[in-house]
Amino acid sequence: MANQKIRFFLDANMEAAVAEQLRRRGIDVITAQETHPPGEDDEMLLKYATSVGRVMCTYDKHFVDIAKSGISHAGIAYFVHTHSEIGYVIKSLAAMAEHYTADMMENRFEYL
Numbered sequence: 001m002a003n004q005k006i007r008f009f010l011d012a013n014m015e016a017a018v019a020e021q022l023r024r025r026g027i028d029v030i031t032a033q034e035t036h037p038p039g040e041d042d043e044m045l046l047k048y049a050t051s052v053g054r055v056m057c058t059y060d061k062h063f064v065d066i067a068k069s070g071i072s073h074a075g076i077a078y079f080v081h082t083h084s085e086i087g088y089v090i091k092s093l094a095a096m097a098e099h100y101t102a103d104m105m106e107n108r109f110e111y112l
Contacts, residue, residue: 003103012038014059056077059081075105077110079092
């Protein structure tokens with residue numbers, strides 16, 4: 001996976017516009033709405049993201065506890081404020097995709 005670009009998995013609580021704008025920038029992103037039924041368990045979503053090598057992006061504070069539990073993951077991007085401006089979220093994830101590789105994000109928890 002050396003130097004492999006980051007690929008994102010957006011939690012169900014992330015706006016569809018985030019995925020749309022990242023895709024317009026050529027960033028590989030899928031959403032929980034595209035892959036799982038509504039209300040899917042957070043741990044199941046993280047397991048899925050990890051199994052397909054994608055960084056989990058979320059506003060959900062529960063992921064802080066999951067990360068602290070020591071579970072292995074492909075990376076978590078946690079936006080502290082649930083109502084972060086969409087532009088901020090898009091710019092933050094685009095910058096992450098530009099400056100980090102998938103290897104660099106492995107088991108990394110980013111507070112944004």
